[in-house]
Amino acid sequence: MTYCLGLNLAQGLVMLSDTRTNAGVDNISTFSKMQILEVPGERVICMTTAGNLAITQSAWGYLQEGVTLDGRRQKLADMPNMFQAARLLGAAVREVYEADGKALAAQGIGFDASFLLGGQIGTEAPRLFLVYAAGNFIEATQDTPFLQIGEHKYGKPILDRALNWDTPLMDGVKLALVSMDSTLRSNLTVGMPLDLMTADRDSLHIGRWRRITEDDPYFSMVRQGWSNALRSALVALPAPEWG
Amino acid sequence: MTYCLGLNLAQGLVMLSDTRTNAGVDNISTFSKMQILEVPGERVICMTTAGNLAITQSAWGYLQEGVTLDGRRQKLADMPNMFQAARLLGAAVREVYEADGKALAAQGIGFDASFLLGGQIGTEAPRLFLVYAAGNFIEATQDTPFLQIGEHKYGKPILDRALNWDTPLMDGVKLALVSMDSTLRSNLTVGMPLDLMTADRDSLHIGRWRRITEDDPYFSMVRQGWSNALRSALVALPAPEWG
Numbered sequence: 107m108t109y110c111l112g113l114n115l116a117q118g119l120v121m122l123s124d125t126r127t128n129a130g131v132d133n134i135s136t137f138s139k140m141q142i143l144e145v146p147g148e149r150v151i152c153m154t155t156a157g158n159l160a161i162t163q164s165a166w167g168y169l170q171e172g173v174t175l176d177g178r179r180q181k182l183a184d185m186p187n188m189f190q191a192a193r194l195l196g197a198a199v200r201e202v203y204e205a206d207g208k209a210l211a212a213q214g215i216g217f218d219a220s221f222l223l224g225g226q227i228g229t230e231a232p233r234l235f236l237v238y239a240a241g242n243f244i245e246a247t248q249d250t251p252f253l254q255i256g257e258h259k260y261g262k263p264i265l266d267r268a269l270n271w272d273t274p275l276m277d278g279v280k281l282a283l284v285s286m287d288s289t290l291r292s293n294l295t296v297g298m299p300l301d302l303m304t305a306d307r308d309s310l311h312i313g314r315w316r317r318i319t320e321d322d323p324y325f326s327m328v329r330q331g332w333s334n335a336l337r338s339a340l341v342a343l344p345a346p347e348w349g
Numbered sequence: 350m351t352y353c354l355g356l357n358l359a360q361g362l363v364m365l366s367d368t369r370t371n372a373g374v375d376n377i378s379t380f381s382k383m384q385i386l387e388v389p390g391e392r393v394i395c396m397t398t399a400g401n402l403a404i405t406q407s408a409w410g411y412l413q414e415g416v417t418l419d420g421r422r423q424k425l426a427d428m429p430n431m432f433q434a435a436r437l438l439g440a441a442v443r444e445v446y447e448a449d450g451k452a453l454a455a456q457g458i459g460f461d462a463s464f465l466l467g468g469q470i471g472t473e474a475p476r477l478f479l480v481y482a483a484g485n486f487i488e489a490t491q492d493t494p495f496l497q498i499g500e501h502k503y504g505k506p507i508l509d510r511a512l513n514w515d516t517p518l519m520d521g522v523k524l525a526l527v528s529m530d531s532t533l534r535s536n537l538t539v540g541m542p543l544d545l546m547t548a549d550r551d552s553l554h555i556g557r558w559r560r561i562t563e564d565d566p567y568f569s570m571v572r573q574g575w576s577n578a579l580r581s582a583l584v585a586l587p588a589p590e591w592g
Contacts, residue, residue, distance in 0.1 A: 259502035259503050259535070260502050260503070260505060260506050261506075262503060262535055263503050263504075263506065263507070263531035263534065263535065264506070264579065266531075266534050266535065267531075267534075267575070267576045267579050267580075268576070268579045268580050268583055276588045276589070277583055277584065279588075279589065280583055280586050280588070281583060284583075288506035288509075288510075291506065291509050291510075292502070292505055292506065292509065314591060316591060324589040324590065324591070327586075327587070328586060331586055332510070332582065332586065333510045333511065335578075335582035335585065335586070336507065336510050336511045336579075336582070337510075337511050338582075339575065339578035339579070339581075339582060340511055340520055340523055340524060340527075341520065342578065343523050343570075343571060343574050343575065343578070344570070345519045345522075345523070346519070346522065346567040347567065348557060348559060348567070
């Protein structure tokens with residue numbers, strides 16, 4: 107399992123992923139699930155992945171090497187906008203399926219993969235997509251400015267309650283870290299370190315990229331500070347009159 | 350689906366359940382999933398249920414009518430302590446399986462049921478059990494003083510962060526309502542109204558029982574107040590130095 111989330115906010119993009127891969131609980135490894143393509147001043151694109159690592163790494167490889175879309179080989183670096191980038195990723199996933207799906211099925215292995223693709227190209231606003239294993243996709247909107255892949259349930263309530271499209275970017279970073287922490291606490295197949303990336307709207311370059319390790323002082327403060335804040339909020343809530 | 354949780358705290362028990370049952374998203378109904386047996390001064394026992402309603406209602410019926418345990422028919426009202434009560438519920442579930450399991454399997458329907466059984470009998474401390482469809486069970490401890498059945502993921506992070514065995518009973522009620530609210534927001538198969546029950550330690554009677562409806566002013570305040578508190582806590586968290 108995995109947990110990745112992306113926020114597309116008024117001020118820009120936040121992408122966060124864990125790094126744990128596992129084949130059973132006694133076979134875990136650390137792999138980054140975040141890939142970034144940056145051409146400063148032209149485009150910044152970030153992809154995070156969940157599911158079978160062989161599938162998701164292959165899809166990223168195809169995006170660099172070229173994928174057949176609309177009858178010709180095209181690369182992620184050539185895409186004129188994020189919608190076409192999402193289409194290309196969908197086409198890449200389908201090429202992986204064509205190449206590997208039958209052999210995986212013969213071994214009883216499902217074709218399990220999902221992707222978040224966030225970024226900004228040129229003058230278009232930042233956009234964020236969730237691409238499924240079938241190559242189809244949905245896009246985040248101002249109504250629902252976040253998308254999640256992998257183990258999404260534990261980290262969703264805090265986003266539902268506190269995140270809006272107007273949330274400032276750095277508050278989005280805090281919320282993403284709290285959402286990830288809630289997931290880390292409950293699902294052993296989601297693990298440290300984390301990869302965090304932000305891109306300020308219209309900057310067209312990576313704003314922040316950080317590998318957050320277990321001993322990261324800021325993340326430690328967020329974990330402890332958030333638990334303390336919740337306990338204080340709990341005490342501050344009035345007791346019921348029927349109590 | 351369903352969401353029920355039970356807390357066994359230093360000051361006593363809190364049990365909370367939703368009331369939605371569904372057979373597909375276009376066939377939903379309201380059924381209480383909470384059953385209470387109270388003999389004031391002697392015992393107070395509360396059972397909440399998830400899974401197939403025919404199975405769980407039958408199990409409660411058997412507990413009243415008598416279940417074969419240790420070679421003789423016994424009733425919940427006769428159990429000398431909560432461990433024996435959990436054993437009896439396990440035996441009841443196995444009797445339902447004997448009666449209905451084969452016919453359900455013939456229709457392709459799994460034997461899906463789980464139960465929380467909390468209560469206090471006589472001078473023994475309050476205890477809380479989770480009984481599985483196979484009739485086996487686990488017990489809450491001071492390390493993990495809460496148990497959940499049904500859709501447990503959305504409501505778990507707040508309990509992990511803020512609940513301890515020493516949490517005062519009324520703070521436990523608030524936490525249970527927040528945990529339920531997080532679940533209600535994300536899973537359509539969990540629905541209002543709610544049934545809430547508390548039993549103060551050593552009182553041996555129902556402390557509070559309340560059917561909480563959509564227009565309950567206290568629950569509305571908790572929902573709104575909690576979201577406000579989270580947003581305030583978020584703003585109060587310092588931004589990262591690398592921000």
